[in-house]
Amino acid sequence: MTEYRSKPRHRRRRTALVVGVPLALAAAGAMTYGGAFGLFGETARPHASAADAPAPKAPAANTAWARASADGFASVDALGQNGTYGGRDGRTVTVRTLAELERYATAPEPYVIVVAATIRVNPVGKEIKVASDKTIVGAGTSGHLVGGGFFLGKGVHNVIIRNLTIRDSYRGTWNEKDRDFDAVQVDGAHHVWIDHNDLRRMADGLIDLRKDSTYITVSWNRLSDNNKTFGIGWTPNATAQLTIHHNWFRETGQRNPSTDNVARAHLYNNFLQDLPGTPITSAYGNYARGRTNMVLENSYFEGVHNPVTRDATATVTQRGNAFARTTGRNESGGSAPAFDPRKFYAYTLDSASAVPALLKSGTGPRAWTGTTGPAPAAPLAATRTLTVAKDGSGQFSTVQKAVDAVPVNNTSRVEIAVKPGTYRELVKIPANKPHVTLRGTGSSRKDTVIVYNNAAGTPKPDGSGPYGTGGSATVAVESDDSQLRNLTVSNDFDEARNQHVPNQQAVALRTAADRIVLDGIIAEGDQDTLLLDTAGKDKLGRVHVSNSYITGNVDFVFGRATAVITHSVITVKKRWNGTSAGYVTAPSTAANRNGFLITHSAINGDVAPRSFHLGRPWHAGGDAALRPQATIRNTRLSDAIKPAPWTDMSGFSWKKDRFAEYANTGPGAGPATADRPHLSDAQAAAQTARTWLNNWTPTPS
Template identity: 50%
Template sequence: MAAVLALVGALFLGSLGDARAATPAPASSSVPSPASSGAADRWSDRPHGFASLAGGTTGGAGGKVVTVTDQASLAAYAAAPEPYVIRVQGTITAQPFGASVTVASDKTIVGVGTGGELVQGEFHLAPGTHNVIIRNMTIRDSAVEGNWDCKDTDFDGIQMDTVHHVWVDHNRFSNICDGQLDVRKDSEYITVSYNRFENNNKTFGLGWTTNVRTQITIDHNWFANTKQRNPSVDNAAYAHLYNNYLTAQVDPGDPVWTYGNWSRGRTKMVIENSYYQDVQHPYQADATAELVQRGSILRNTSGRHDAWGAAFDPREFYAYRLDPAAAVPALVKKFSGPQKRIGVALRVPADHPTVQAAVDAVPAGNTVPVTIAVAPGTYREKVLIPATKPNIVLQGTGQDRSDTVIVFDTPAEYGGSTGSATVRIAANDVTARNLTFSNDFDEAAVELKGEQALAMKTTGDRIVFEDTAFLGNQDTLMTDSPKLDVISRVYVRDSYIEGDVDFVYGRATTVVERSVIRALSRGSDSNNGYITAASTWTGNPYGFLITGSRIVSDAPAGTFHLGRPWHPGGEPNAVAQVLIRDTWLPAAIKSSPWTDMSGFSWKDARFTEYHNRGPGAGVTADRPQMSDTAARDHTVADYLAGTDGWAPYARH
């Protein structure tokens, strides 16, 4: 059970991982030296084991992402010559019964959530196919009623012949005729992990060849209510089986053809830390084969328990994490088969050279979150997430947000305020984590008419920034909406924002929580700038909320404003609303912290404080304080709920 708890604690770290070589090597009977990296995280979007060797298996990485809901679209994209990441949404019932979907090279097929299904059909990988990933799918119900042996049909779940570099992961196979998974005819560099094989006769076979070429890793799979081939491995050069769970066989009374693992022909097989419960012939080997078993647990087993020969040492080929056999039933029951958290990760720069190229690969009208995993480094580019591409997660994969920086240096004079933004987010439902956004235009070095230089501008709704940094001077972070009377919401948490003039501004409802805001000194002994410049629509009761945060500054005491009211173009219905509460204020904050702007009085805006502290805090006639009663209706939840009950803070 300790292993299960440790696994749960590590889950969040898994789905991204580091970059890897993207070009598979041609098929070869030789096996390279061990991979230099350690064992893959459990939720990595890259394979481990033999599929990670000889160039690795990347599937459709670098190709477009598409979502399919019907057989014709699935078949067209799967057979296309170019790389694709194909998301299967909902159930696709193949016609005619038992129909094959041909999968060409350089493809990733992944089920959306836990609902991606291929019913009464087969994925077929023809000879020469390589670099294929099939994940998170349910493949079921191609068995013909009353035809248990399936002698006259060949309706497999996945069938591959003479292929190389294939990863079959987190799928569920059920009630298929005949093989749920057939790896045939000299296929090489295969990994089969975290799948559920259930309710079947001939479950999982390898071989159909006299050659001894196949290298395969089989780990963390659950075989339940299956009769034979769990798996049967014929003439494999190397078969590494570990942490699998076999239980509840069908027809255990058959003295020969009900069995667990079988090392056949000249196979070299290693079994480690697996768990066999209520299994007949849990593992067996031909006299010509080799089988090494260590660390497994057997409960209520009978029949053959063969072990002879030296086989091979898997650690000479790759690193892997071996779970205790006692933990296997709980681990495999919980984490095998389709999982909600498995999705699509577009890696920068491993799959796409720039962040914008990865954004461009996301399909328009996207309805399911797509992660763009950005490796540590500095990306000097401008990025636009258009309104047509919602549900994107920008995720830095470094240890710290400063490890991954998106930066450019355009000032407003060369493209206007919007055009100066390093990153623009016009889409809804976008999240950014563990990243730094910067505009490093040097306002002191160049004398221009406009010194605005945005690091980030948002106009979309339901935007989340977690553990992010925004670096700039004037107008660092603009949170806006498509037009004055449209309300967009932005949540900034555990982040860092720096600037000098109006560096948190716009009309979106914006919450900054548990963050650090640095007010930069411009060298003045009287006025060094303004933190906020809200332009909240008068019909919106919630503008900016800064709460539970810390404002810091190296500016002289009494030289910085908390904010001023921005009325773009003199718009009278843009009436700023700003509440700063439960926040530490530095000595740099003026004793009269709010000020007029462009002829509009701060006293006509909605500026308030509540329970602030620090040397810059205070209560005077020029510092309106919110009442306890009103403060109860001005919480993070109140600002963000809207009409749809949005609560991004609830994820923490």
């Protein structure tokens, strides 16, 4: 558009967001999303000196696996610990003997300990004590611990055990009481991540999580050839919170796992397999005991007897699981309400039918973890989700590279999961790549930021002229049926420092397609922040925006799309020179279509009272045939809004187009006048989120 028209800090929040409505809508007087979310600060990490003695030669410490952190409940900030990241703040050392392993595992300093040999434990059954702030990782597939395991005692925290093979303390008798030989025993520890290990043939448990151990994630492990495999509990207190996902239980007799008095047990995408004709026969699969509250999703049970069992006092909520050749008890129900894991952390479910193949190929130690070699990129055909991480721990290091990997004319949804970080890049999802979901994986939409600083007048690098308004977008979504979730899209073009640049419109997010879902996002900029467009004048472009924050000062919600913005916060801000004046919306709607509907939201900002218009009609290109439309209803308006909230634009009168309010509240609301039209009750009944989008019902994917 041709009219007038700070970089955030990020950390993981300690508490999950309220699902459904932004906190600013729930707190009276909240002025911006910053106030609603609280202040951001640097995440504290412990720093300790290295051990006095020289460490063995180590691989490069800047490899991604050395800096990896947990997902699931182990990623949640609690008990004074910000997620689980192990020893990444310490030195990386390589060990090949039991003495070296014990020395660094028990040290008070943080360490990344690379096990690069087969270490035989003596005496058999010994459990090596592990202190806080440690990552113990196998070097490729060469890290073996034979005849013993690890012990994490009360108060130990922030430990990662990864990419190891721990095996063979079994001496011919299962569960002999004087042979309590576990692979990993955790008694009263918290924030532990057990990931991508091969655990087998131990005299007692492969994993025992006991005595109120909590904030633990167990993921992508192979557990096999064992009797009492994975026990959880040994406590009267129902306080533990655990995530168990993508584990392959093969030929394991019982405790697969058994969860006793677990406050929140989230099990998903696990594969329990009992083949006929083998020495070990399953007694039961997943077992909820005592006061356990278990959510069990998209797991696959093959040949398992009593696949899902619960005590009368426990609660099991099943969703999407698959059962093949199972017998006996398969139970769900209970008196406790099911908890929602997404209130605590983000995660992505694979379909249950895909689980066997996925886990057969993906569990256990990986050849590149613990080494200096690169991780191979998984072929797109083998995955529904593409991962992006700046630190190299994903399949791609930029968002655009992941978009480029989506096949042309794909017919099924591809999710691009973007790990927390600030991605300074331009992203375009082209029209020939529909069904793409761009999702931030952090606990907050502020954790994952895509940002750039082009303006309409910024020259293109190839010398072909300026970008123009639409071309200035940081993220452009041109493909139908695409979605953005749980992330921030920003244009941080600095108007004050670039007054020499003509045409300072700077778009953060542009949509130019149909059936677009924007859920739980932040779109922030100054002039022309959010461009809701269509693929052409004759094309329908429907957009549904929910649970989101939009910030700007001039025409910052604009375009010709048919759009609903609901349960969101729209924040007006001062211009670059500190003055307060602007316009929230600038629709450019075709005469036969619906324009913008803002409903059940809040419009506010730290600006002078009565300084902002709700909108004005944009007749793009001077097209008099357009009939711009904006309805704002059931929305709280702060005193930033003018008493006559609509105004003309470029010679076109708003009164000849379609602008109205209904049932708004707050100091910026006002009664119906000639300068402030209100819908009648009958008109309002026809202008709702349900009726606005021409028979399209948005569906999260």
